[in-house]
Amino acid sequence: MGDILHKAPDPQTPEELYRLYRTLSEELREQLAQIENDKHDLEVQMMERVGNLESRNLELREQLRQLEADKRYIETQKIRYEREVRKLKSESEQLRSPPLIIGTVTDVVDASRVIVRSSAGPRFLVRSSPSINADDLKPGARCTLNQQSLAIVELLPSSFDAQVYGMELVDSPHETYADIGGLEHQINEIKEAVELPLKRPELFRNIGIDPPKGVLLHGPPGTGKTLLAKAVAHETNAHFMRVVGSELVQKYIGEGARLVRELFDLAKKKAPTIIFIDEIDAVGASRTEANTSGDREVQRTLMQLLAGMDGFENRGDVKIIGATNRIDILDKALLRPGRFDRIIEIPLPNEAGRLSILKVHCRSLNINDDVDLTRVAGMTEGKNGADLRAICMEAGMFAIRKECSAIRQDDFEAAIAKIGLDFNRGPAGVEGEMFA
Numbered sequence: 001m002g003d004i005l006h007k008a009p010d011p012q013t014p015e016e017l018y019r020l021y022r023t024l025s026e027e028l029r030e031q032l033a034q035i036e037n038d039k040h041d042l043e044v045q046m047m048e049r050v051g052n053l054e055s056r057n058l059e060l061r062e063q064l065r066q067l068e069a070d071k072r073y074i075e076t077q078k079i080r081y082e083r084e085v086r087k088l089k090s091e092s093e094q095l096r097s098p099p100l101i102i103g104t105v106t107d108v109v110d111a112s113r114v115i116v117r118s119s120a121g122p123r124f125l126v127r128s129s130p131s132i133n134a135d136d137l138k139p140g141a142r143c144t145l146n147q148q149s150l151a152i153v154e155l156l157p158s159s160f161d162a163q164v165y166g167m168e169l170v171d172s173p174h175e176t177y178a179d180i181g182g183l184e185h186q187i188n189e190i191k192e193a194v195e196l197p198l199k200r201p202e203l204f205r206n207i208g209i210d211p212p213k214g215v216l217l218h219g220p221p222g223t224g225k226t227l228l229a230k231a232v233a234h235e236t237n238a239h240f241m242r243v244v245g246s247e248l249v250q251k252y253i254g255e256g257a258r259l260v261r262e263l264f265d266l267a268k269k270k271a272p273t274i275i276f277i278d279e280i281d282a283v284g285a286s287r288t289e290a291n292t293s294g295d296r297e298v299q300r301t302l303m304q305l306l307a308g309m310d311g312f313e314n315r316g317d318v319k320i321i322g323a324t325n326r327i328d329i330l331d332k333a334l335l336r337p338g339r340f341d342r343i344i345e346i347p348l349p350n351e352a353g354r355l356s357i358l359k360v361h362c363r364s365l366n367i368n369d370d371v372d373l374t375r376v377a378g379m380t381e382g383k384n385g386a387d388l389r390a391i392c393m394e395a396g397m398f399a400i401r402k403e404c405s406a407i408r409q410d411d412f413e414a415a416i417a418k419i420g421l422d423f424n425r426g427p428a429g430v431e432g433e434m435f436a
């Protein structure tokens with residue numbers, strides 16, 4: 001507007017003044033409109049900015065929420081990992097901690113002092129952990145000892161060796177009396193001596209006799225002693241514990257005897273029980289002047305066995321079956337009545353026996369009509385059950401070799417010749433003698 005004032009000549013007349021006034025007001029109005037316009041533009045711009053900022057704010061707030069959730073998640077994760085670290089640390093600590101010694105309480109002196117025998121042998125007077133109930137500390141209890149102070153750390157729950165638990169047959173074998181050929185008399189004897197007292201004890205009570213405590217099966221190898229015991233295990237409902245004589249021979253002094261004692265204790269606990277000791281000659285050999293500490297240990301085990309067999313009530317529900325093929329070397333004390341009351345001989349099968357064993361093993365075989373098992377039985381003089389089974393198998397092999405669908409008589413004859421050959425190859429004159 002200054003421009004106009006400058007440019008315009010000084011008004012001389014009222015008309016000129018009026019014209020100037022008109023121009024100026026015109027100018028002013030224009031400028032006002034311009035300003036109005038600018039203001040509107042500015043307002044629109046501002047509004048737009050505010051809108052932008054608001055949406056940005058929302059966005060940021062959303063991000064913040066997201067981050068906070070992430071943070072919470074990570075924090076819980078961290079707590080979890082920390083817990084895991086603690087657990088693993090304590091676990092590794094446990095793994096690194098020294099092993100505990102196993103001992104047996106032999107005497108309780110007073111509330112805090114106990115005499116224990118460590119498994120290595122020597123006896124110690126030690127203190128027991130305060131967490132152990134004083135009433136549970138009884139002589140004979142098994143416990144764990146700290147390596148340095150030998151203090152009792154905890155008491156062990158069971159006094160039975162895992163090996164003894166392992167002797168119990170959980171799944172009964174699938175052999176039955178029907179799988180045994182030609183031993184009817186022996187099966188009857190064992191039924192009478194083992195099954196009958198367990199099933200019908202009143203019969204014995206009525207007559208007033210003590211049922212037999214145990215039976216001993218003896219005879220040449222491969223005649224079915226183990227098989228017979230398996231069938232007894234299958235047919236009876238009693239617990240069945242099976243141990244091989246050689247398992248009772250242990251490395252350390254007294255361990256074998258302890259195993260026998262625990263075996264009998266567990267059997268008594270679980271009665272009715274049948275204990276089957278296979279190859280009993282491993283511990284039951286006649287006691288002579290023992291030369292080595294090993295011999296003496298075996299003899300101690302035998303003595304424990306004798307004591308264990310005496311220790312039961314006569315009508316008790318624990319029966320013992322022993323099996324051996326060297327009855328001649330067994331200790332006389334084992335054989336006396338009261339221990340093994342019945343000694344059942346399982347001889348080599350005669351012709352009729354061989355025939356029924358062959359029938360048992362041929363039951364599942366595919367056999368031609370021309371096969372005469374009676375003849376086969378006649379040709380296998382002196383063979384035992386295991387041989388006859390092998391003959392059946394070999395006959396099957398011959399038939400397979402010829403790609404026949406059934407086994408024929410000549411397959412059996414070839415098998416007999418082959419099995420006979422295998423046996424005759426062994427060194428002569430060793431029968432009945434043990435290798436020293």
Ligand SMILES: Nc1ncnc2c1ncn2[C@@H]1O[C@H](COP(=O)(O)OP(=O)(O)OP(=O)(O)O)[C@@H](O)[C@H]1O
Pocket residue numbers: 179180181182183219220221222223224225226227228323324325357360384385386387389
């Ligand atoms: N009387 C039998 N009836 C059927 N099969 C038999 C007979 N005797 C032996 N066998 C067969 O021979 C195999 C071996 O028999 P088993 O293990 O009972 O012999 P064992 O008398 O215990 O011999 P060892 O004294 O050498 O231990 C059995 O698995 C079975 O197949």
Ligand SMILES: [Mg+2]
Pocket residue numbers: 225226227278279323
């Ligand atoms: Mg056997």
